Amino acid sequence: MSGPAHNSIAVPTASPMIDPFGRSISYLRVSVTDRCDLRCFYCMSEDMTFLPKSDLLTLEELDRLCSTFIAKGVRKLRLTGGEPLVRRNVMSLVQSLSRHIESGALDELTLTTNGSQLERFASELKTHGVQRINVSLDTLNAEKFRAITRWGDLDKVLRGIEAARNAGLKVKINAVALKNMNEDEIPSLMEWAHGKDMDLTLIEVMPMGDIGEGRIDQYLPLSLLRSRLAARYTLTDLPDNTGGPARYVRVSETGGRLGFITPMTHNFCESCNRVRITCTGTLHTCLGHEDSSDLRKPLRASSEDTLLAAAIDRAIGLKPKGHDFIIDRRHNRPSVSRHMSVTGG
Numbered sequence: 101m102s103g104p105a106h107n108s109i110a111v112p113t114a115s116p117m118i119d120p121f122g123r124s125i126s127y128l129r130v131s132v133t134d135r136c137d138l139r140c141f142y143c144m145s146e147d148m149t150f151l152p153k154s155d156l157l158t159l160e161e162l163d164r165l166c167s168t169f170i171a172k173g174v175r176k177l178r179l180t181g182g183e184p185l186v187r188r189n190v191m192s193l194v195q196s197l198s199r200h201i202e203s204g205a206l207d208e209l210t211l212t213t214n215g216s217q218l219e220r221f222a223s224e225l226k227t228h229g230v231q232r233i234n235v236s237l238d239t240l241n242a243e244k245f246r247a248i249t250r251w252g253d254l255d256k257v258l259r260g261i262e263a264a265r266n267a268g269l270k271v272k273i274n275a276v277a278l279k280n281m282n283e284d285e286i287p288s289l290m291e292w293a294h295g296k297d298m299d300l301t302l303i304e305v306m307p308m309g310d311i312g313e314g315r316i317d318q319y320l321p322l323s324l325l326r327s328r329l330a331a332r333y334t335l336t337d338l339p340d341n342t343g344g345p346a347r348y349v350r351v352s353e354t355g356g357r358l359g360f361i362t363p364m365t366h367n368f369c370e371s372c373n374r375v376r377i378t379c380t381g382t383l384h385t386c387l388g389h390e391d392s393s394d395l396r397k398p399l400r401a402s403s404e405d406t407l408l409a410a411a412i413d414r415a416i417g418l419k420p421k422g423h424d425f426i427i428d429r430r431h432n433r434p435s436v437s438r439h440m441s442v443t444g445g
């Protein structure tokens with residue numbers, strides 16, 4: 101398959117997307133594949149069934165879908181997955197989307213990755229206008245890394261991170277806080293990240309998808325982790341200027357920034373500016389709800405974008421107020437049935 105054509109420039113429309121609660125939608129996350137080269141135990145079951153390739157939108161269709169959202173006011177676009185860098189020819193999508201950065205229609209084109217393929221792709225990402233990426237890494241211990249990811253090679257990820265930094269990409273590390281797994285290692289992970297001028301963001305595990313075991317043994321409230329860190333480091337709250345779900349502190353001893361994403365202990369929905377599309381063109385307006393809207397049908401029904409734009413407006417009009425994730429002994433089942441790898445977090 102060739103890549104998406106470098107065609108339409110997104111011209112912003114007069115009516116930006118505003119949901120029923122007055123939130124303006126300016127951030128789109130796109131899961132370009134549900135597949136992954138790892139199987140993190142909190143994200144996927146070992147024997148995942150992936151979508152048939154024939155169900156996937158082509159890269160050209162993904163480009164058209166993203167471009168329609170950009171024309172409707174999206175200013176930030178994140179590619180995710182599954183693992184975005186395992187989608188065949190994904191770099192041609194990055195390259196074609198970069199025209200929206202060049203035209204000024206898009207402020208940021210970015211990516212969340214497990215880092216395993218970064219050594220190969222880092223410099224190309226930079227060439228195509230990507231400035232910053234998030235790399236998910238829960239441990240610096242090779243054995244634990246293998247246990248968490250079921251077969252991953254930590255060295256490969258560390259080489260990927262170095263390649264990204266050498267290419268001039270700003271790297272942020274994301275780590276899921278996992279009870280009895282990496283909780284003792286958070287200080288060393290933070291010192292390592294800050295020593296390389298990388299922010300570290302900690303994430304609470306969310307009850308998404310059947311992973312073959314309950315969540316209660318994985319879930320570590322960040323409120324607890326934060327108070328443990330505060331006993332050892334000086335944490336100063338930073339003003340909330342990211343517009344995202346993370347709350348940041350400055351760590352005086354390292355000089356670095358530490359973020360907390362706390363969907364379980366502190367719900368951040370009131371300022372939610374984002375929606376997600378899957379690799380089959382399904383739009384999810386909330387990470388924590390089952391409801392979805394099919395955009396593939398209107399996308400394929402016409403080469404004009406009118407039907408598609410109307411379907412997007414209808415879906416945004418249904419965006420729920422917020423999620424209601426719960427993990428406790430009585431609620432040890434997934435709150436939503438789809439896995440995180442379907443929407444990419």
Ligand code: SAM
Nearest residue numbers: 143181182183212213214236305306440444445
């Ligand atoms: N494969 C890429 C990666 O790992 O960065 C992108 C997709 S992955 C689904 C995106 C993020 O979701 C990762 O940081 C991962 O750790 C996080 N994640 C996966 N399952 C999760 C869960 N159940 N709760 C909280 N975070 C989760």
Ligand code: SF4
Nearest residue numbers: 136139140143182214
């Ligand atoms: Fe793959 Fe990312 Fe899920 Fe891990 S968290 S299995 S790397 S999609």
